[in-house]
Amino acid sequence: MTKLRERVPVRRAILAAVSVLAIGGLVSGGTGAADATSHSRAVPPPPAAPTSADQIQNIDQVKTAIKAYYGDTLVGTDHFPSATGAYAQEVAGIEAVAKRYLAFRLATAHRHDPRPAILLDVDDTSLNTYNYEIFSNFVFNPATNAEYVNAQRFPAVPGMPELANWAASRGITVFFLTGRNHTVREGTAGNLAKVGFTVPVDEAHLYLKYVATDATFPDYLPCAPTCTTTDYKSLTRQHIESLGYNILANFGDQFSDLNGGFADRVFKLPNPMYFLP
Numbered sequence: 001m002t003k004l005r006e007r008v009p010v011r012r013a014i015l016a017a018v019s020v021l022a023i024g025g026l027v028s029g030g031t032g033a034a035d036a037t038s039h040s041r042a043v044p045p046p047p048a049a050p051t052s053a054d055q056i057q058n059i060d061q062v063k064t065a066i067k068a069y070y071g072d073t074l075v076g077t078d079h080f081p082s083a084t085g086a087y088a089q090e091v092a093g094i095e096a097v098a099k100r101y102l103a104f105r106l107a108t109a110h111r112h113d114p115r116p117a118i119l120l121d122v123d124d125t126s127l128n129t130y131n132y133e134i135f136s137n138f139v140f141n142p143a144t145n146a147e148y149v150n151a152q153r154f155p156a157v158p159g160m161p162e163l164a165n166w167a168a169s170r171g172i173t174v175f176f177l178t179g180r181n182h183t184v185r186e187g188t189a190g191n192l193a194k195v196g197f198t199v200p201v202d203e204a205h206l207y208l209k210y211v212a213t214d215a216t217f218p219d220y221l222p223c224a225p226t227c228t229t230t231d232y233k234s235l236t237r238q239h240i241e242s243l244g245y246n247i248l249a250n251f252g253d254q255f256s257d258l259n260g261g262f263a264d265r266v267f268k269l270p271n272p273m274y275f276l277p
Contacts, residue, residue, distance in 0.1 A: 063138060066272050070130050079134040080155060088158045090270050095159045098249060098267050099166065105248050105264075106170055117245040118167055119237060119263065120160070121252040122178035124271045127154035127191055133273045140274070149184045152191035157269065160251075161196035173245060174199040175207065177236055177257075179229060179276070182208035207236050229276060234260025 046056045071085020081087050105116065120126045132148045148154065164174045174197075180188055185208055189201040199205065209232060210217050210224055217224035220239035223231050233256065237247055241262055250263035253271035 062272075067134075069272060072134070078131045078153070081128060081130050081158070083158065087270065091158050091160075094267055094269060095163050098251070099163060101265060102167055102170075102172065102248060106172070115173065115245045116171065117173040117175055117240065117247050118164070118249045119175045119177055119240070119247050119251065120164060121254070121257045122176055122180060122188060122192070123154075124157065124253040124273070125251050125257070125269050126157055126160050126164075126176060126197070127195065128157045129154055130273065131155070138273065146184065149180065149191070150187040152187055152194050154191055154195070156195035156197075161198075165196070165198050168199045172248065173205070175205050175240055175245075175247075176201065177207045177233055179209050179232070181211055182214075184208070229254070229256035230259045233257055234262055237262035 050056050069085070070087045071082025073080050073082045073085075102118070123129050129148075131153065132145060135148075136144060168174050176192065178188065185203075185206070188208065189206055192201045192206075210221070212225040214225065218239070220242075221227055221232065221235055223235070227235070233252075237250065237260070241247060247263040249265050249267060250258055251267045251269060252258045253269040254276045255268070256276055258266040258268060
């Protein structure tokens with residue numbers, strides 16, 4: 001997706017994502033990477049060097065299963081997840097847990113959180129990219145993906161605008177942190193607003209990735225331009241907390257969105273379409 005950089009090839013991505021998804025959609029508790037990388041409930045991934053085809057799930061069957069999971073719904077020429085499908089229901093369950101957690105934090109610990117915040121990844125955490133995956137047959141192409149981004153074609157992940165807006169209405173600042181290139185800021189901010197996020201999506205609240213061709217990089221990213229995804233995201237969260245915010249919850253669809261700490265609790269959203277290390 002537009003979490004560009006080193007995207008894993010589609011066959012490996014789909015197979016890896018299937019094993020990751022089995023963890024159960026929601027990863028929560030604590031502040032460390034261990035919570036975000038627990039594989040206690042995961043389906044074992046295929047071996048790195050298979051010696052038999054039987055060790056690898058059939059890629060066409062996996063694609064068919066993904067479509068069924070999302071409840072593939074054709075609207076015009078675009079494919080979207082069903083509002084009542086398994087994906088929407090699983091996300092709704094995660095959001096319900098998150099809302100109860102945030103309400104509890106505000107009710108019992110607000111005096112310790114003078115500037116409470118939550119942080120959301122963009123692709124497949126705030127905006128759903130299933131329509132592009134079907135269009136591209138699960139093969140990422142920077143040019144066609146940029147067309148979707150700049151045309152603001154992605155729908156919301158079901159319920160996420162409502163959760164973010166609810167949090168903001170109760171004094172929680174909402175930040176977005178994405179691996180999208182900062183050159184697509186306008187399309188990203190416009191798409192978030194278009195699908196119902198009423199929270200600010202300006203430069204102070206929407207963080208996008210810098211690339212090797214940039215002349216300068218933020219001081220809080222000493223590893224730039226070669227930061228790993230985990231480095232980029234955890235260091236940015238550290239920067240946000242250095243501004244006086246306490247990130248109560250960090251939402252992401254990849255474990256690299258969640259690793260590295262600087263959030264009181266992490267919530268893993270389901271994504272069987274691709275895997276980003």
